[in-house]
Structure formats: C-alpha cells, structure tokens
Amino acid sequence: MTEPPRRALVTGGSRGIGRAVVAHLAGDGHAVVAAARSQDPLDRLAEEATARGWQVTPSVCDVTDEDAVHDLVAREGPFDIVVANAGLARSAPLERTSRADLEAHLAVNAVGVFTLLRTTVPAMRERGWGRAVVIASTAGVTGAPYTSAYTASKHAAVGLVRAISSEVAGTPVTANAVCPTFVDTDLTTVTLERIAATTGRTLDEARDALLARVALGRLVTPAEVAAAVAYLCSDLAAPINGQTLILDGGGSS
Numbered sequence: 580m581t582e583p584p585r586r587a588l589v590t591g592g593s594r595g596i597g598r599a600v601v602a603h604l605a606g607d608g609h610a611v612v613a614a615a616r617s618q619d620p621l622d623r624l625a626e627e628a629t630a631r632g633w634q635v636t637p638s639v640c641d642v643t644d645e646d647a648v649h650d651l652v653a654r655e656g657p658f659d660i661v662v663a664n665a666g667l668a669r670s671a672p673l674e675r676t677s678r679a680d681l682e683a684h685l686a687v688n689a690v691g692v693f694t695l696l697r698t699t700v701p702a703m704r705e706r707g708w709g710r711a712v713v714i715a716s717t718a719g720v721t722g723a724p725y726t727s728a729y730t731a732s733k734h735a736a737v738g739l740v741r742a743i744s745s746e747v748a749g750t751p752v753t754a755n756a757v758c759p760t761f762v763d764t765d766l767t768t769v770t771l772e773r774i775a776a777t778t779g780r781t782l783d784e785a786r787d788a789l790l791a792r793v794a795l796g797r798l799v800t801p802a803e804v805a806a807a808v809a810y811l812c813s814d815l816a817a818p819i820n821g822q823t824l825i826l827d828g829g830g831s832s
C-alpha cells in the first residue's frame with residue numbers, strides 16, 4: 580500500500596456494496612468500522628476479516644437513529660474516510676407510493692446521509708484530511724418509472740454532496756457521490772422478485788427486462804463500485820470534489 584493507513588467508517592457495511600467497500604479498504608490496509616442494523620451478517624464479516632488479517636470493527640448502528648450515529652462516531656472515530664452506503668430501495672408506481680414510503684426513503688437515503696456527514700466531515704476539516712463518499716445511484720441524477728420515493732431521496736443525497744463539497748472546497752477534504760446502475764446485490768434480487776411477482780414473469784425474464792434498460796448489458800459488480808469508492812478515497816483523488824461518478828456503462832452519457 581502506498582497510502583498511509585486511514586480510519587474508515589462504512590455504513591451498510593455488512594452486505595452488498597458496503598461489504599465490498601469494507602473488503603477493498605481493509606485489503607488496502609485501512610482500519611474499517613462496518614456498521615449495519617443486524618448483528619449476524621456483521622459477525623460473519625468479522626470472522627472473514629479475522630481470517631484475512633483485515634482490521635475490521637463491526638458495529639450495530641441504524642443510520643436513521645441520530646443518537647446511535649453520534650455514539651458510534653464518538654466511540655470509534657474520528658474517521659478519515661466515511662462511506663455513506665446504507666440505503667433503502669422499493670419501487671412502486673406513483674399512485675401506490677405513500678407519503679410514508681417517501682419519508683422512509685428520505686430517512687435512510689437522505690437524512691441518514693446528512694446525519695453521518697454532519698457528524699464526521701467537520702472533524703475531517705479540523706484534522707486536515709478527509710474523504711466522504713456517498714453511494715447514491717443513477718437515480719440520483721436521472722428519473723425512472725416507479726421510483727419516485729427512491730429517486731427523490733437519491734437526488735437529495737447528491738444535493739447534499741454538492742453542497743458539502745462546496746463548503747470543503749479548497750481544503751484537503753473532498754465529498755463525492757458514486758452513482759451505479761443496478762448492482763448484483765440482495766437489493767437487486769428483491770427488486771427482481773418484486774418485478775416477477777407483479778408482472779407474472781419468471782425471475783430470468785424479469786432480469787432480462789431490467790437489463791434491457793441498462794447500457795452495460797449486465798449488472799455492475801459490488802467490487803466495481805468498491806474500486807471506484809477506493810479511488811475517490813485515495814490521495815490521488817484530491818482534485819475530485821463534488822462529483823457524481825456514474826457507473827452505468829454509458830447509459831446516461
């Protein structure tokens with residue numbers, strides 16, 4: 580590793596994209612705190628980390644619980660790297676999206692990100708180095724049918740990144756968003772199951788229909804997202820601030 584070891588926090592670090600980010604950063608020699616709500620997947624991650632010689636600290640924390648986020652940062656911080664990855668995604672047509680659905684998405688994908696960055700970025704500025712990366716989505720920069728609550732929350736997350744990046748501009752702290760299209764995780768499996776259930780298609784047919792909307796022609800892998808995050812967290816990414824790095828094979832270009 581050419582970079583000095585850093586202290587990192589990854590929310591939603593127990594599964595999917597977050598787990599891949601934890602693996603990449605820990606594999607690069609950083610000390611990583613992985614946060615999520617459920618203990619069991621965190622325990623499995625901790626076992627793998629021990630086997631691989633990674634420095635990973637699992638921590639139960641719901642990002643919608645402001646006190647829990649503050650406690651986690653007070654206990655395990657300060658952090659040089661924060662990856663706001665924990666997220667909620669459900670799809671439904673507008674008429675079947677309730678105000679409660681919208682508020683649930685905003686609570687995790689927007690307010691949760693706000694709480695995390697507000698609790699960690701000022702300390703990065705004081706300490707003189709920092710990287711904040713938000714896992715948003717292509718839904719943070721474009722609209723798609725049946726995603727009003729998710730898209731609104733991800734646009735809010737990208738807006739937060741843009742505003743915060745302008746506040747840290749000119750300092751050794753950066754804030755950026757990573758915006759993948761569909762990634763091969765549990766979350767996408769649930770989406771496919773929902774498409775199959777509501778349209779009467781098989782899972783394979785649902786997957787083909789979903790991929791027909793993806794320029795890449797396949798799902799993005801969690802490791803590909805993690806590599807983009809790790810780059811944005813590196814010293815070499817110092818000039819990149821306030822950007823949305825889109826991983827979609829060119830569909831939005």
Ligand SMILES: NC(=O)c1ccc[n+]([C@@H]2O[C@H](COP(=O)([O-])OP(=O)(O)OC[C@H]3O[C@@H](n4cnc5c(N)ncnc54)[C@H](OP(=O)(O)O)[C@@H]3O)[C@@H](O)[C@H]2O)c1
Pocket residue numbers: 590591592593594595596597614615616617618620640641642643664665666667668687714715716717758759760761762763764765766767
């Ligand atoms: N998969 C995709 O196609 C895709 C595409 C673009 C963007 N994204 C974004 O990428 C992020 C991760 O998605 P993923 O596909 O990896 O999801 P995933 O496979 O469902 O994993 C979600 C992770 O977040 C944790 N989590 C969920 N709610 C949480 C909360 N309130 N507080 C703390 N941790 C929480 C989960 O653990 P617990 O359930 O134990 O809390 C789990 O570790 C999300 O923000 C998502 O919107 C995903």
